[in-house]
Each structure stands twice: as structure tokens, then as C-alpha cells.
Amino acid sequence: MRDPLLKLSLPLPTAVSEPVAGVVGGLVAGAAYLLAQVSFTAAARPGSAAEPLQRIAAILMGPDAAPPPSEFTFTVLGMALIIHFGLAMAFGRLVSALVWRRRAGSGLLVGAAVGVALYAFDFWLIAPTAFPWFEDALRAVTVADHALFGAVAAAVCMTLRRPAR
Numbered sequence: 001m002r003d004p005l006l007k008l009s010l011p012l013p014t015a016v017s018e019p020v021a022g023v024v025g026g027l028v029a030g031a032a033y034l035l036a037q038v039s040f041t042a043a044a045r046p047g048s049a050a051e052p053l054q055r056i057a058a059i060l061m062g063p064d065a066a067p068p069p070s071e072f073t074f075t076v077l078g079m080a081l082i083i084h085f086g087l088a089m090a091f092g093r094l095v096s097a098l099v100w101r102r103r104a105g106s107g108l109l110v111g112a113a114v115g116v117a118l119y120a121f122d123f124w125l126i127a128p129t130a131f132p133w134f135e136d137a138l139r140a141v142t143v144a145d146h147a148l149f150g151a152v153a154a155a156v157c158m159t160l161r162r163p164a165r
């Protein structure tokens with residue numbers, strides 16, 4: 001006799017709406033971005049893996065939380081994650097709106113381009129006046145990480161729009 005629990009299945013949607021896909025895409029892409037940013041920072045300067053998180057937390061906590069030599073605490077980590085993933089969801093929505101009706105190839109390119117545009121906007125327009133501690137992050141790898149964010153967000157959004165087969 002078969003186990004009756006094996007027959008239970010949760011009804012899952014065959015596709016999700018564009019806003020939901022944008023939020024999910026932003027969360028997944030935000031995680032990919034953060035992993036890449038922390039990894040590259042640690043590889044370039046051992047012992048400095050927390051610096052990207054400190055910079056992010058300092059957006060709301062002020063320059064005392066920015067590296068160096070600020071101490072990395074659970075408060076800084078929590079604040080950084082709240083800020084980062086909040087922005088990732090908003091930017092994921094933007095990517096989703098721009099790629100929702102595109103084919104995969106052009107959607108990935110548009111997503112990556114949006115990521116680079118976000119880098120330019122955030123790091124060249126906003127950060128120099130509002131958050132000068134981001135100046136240390138003006139590196140090619142940060143541009144690449146933003147392109148990665150956009151491409152991953154686009155890929156997730158375009159995957160979620162398709163009905164399951």
C-alpha cells in the first residue's frame with residue numbers, strides 16, 4: 001500500500017506575475033551579487049571580506065560603520081542585509097519590467113546593461129556626495145558584479161514567467 005502522504009501535493013502556479021518575478025529575481029540576484037562582491041574583496045585583500053557589508057550598512061548607520069577600521073558586528077551585518085535585499089527587490093522589479101516580454105538572449109543583455117546602469121547611477125552620481133566611503137569600491141569587479149546582478153535577475157524573471165511543462 002502506498003503512503004497517503006506521498007499523494008499530497010501543493011498547488012503551485014505554472015507561472016508568476018511580473019511583480020512577483022521581479023522581487024524573487026531581485027532576491028536571487030542580490031544573493032549572487034553579495035556572494036561575488038564579498039568573495040572578490042576577500043581574494044583581493046585577505047581579511048577584508050566584510051568591507052562591502054560595512055559600506056552598505058553605513059548608508060543608514062552613518063560613516064562610523066564604514067570600513068576601515070570600523071568593527072564588523074551583527075548589527076552591521078543585519079543592517080547591511082536589510083538595506084541590500086530591500087534595494088535588490090526594488091532593482092529586481094526594474095529589471096523584470098524591462099525584460100518581461102523579451103527573448104532570453106536579449107533579456108539577459110538588457111538585464112546586464114541595467115546592472116551596469118545601476119552601478120553608474122549609484123557609484124558615480126549618488127555615492128560621491130552622499131556616501132563617500134564607496135569610493136574604495138570603484139573597481140572593475142564592482143561593475144562586473146552589477147552586470148551579474150542584472151543578468152541573474154533577468155534570468156530568474158524570464159524563467160518564472162514561463163509555464164511549467
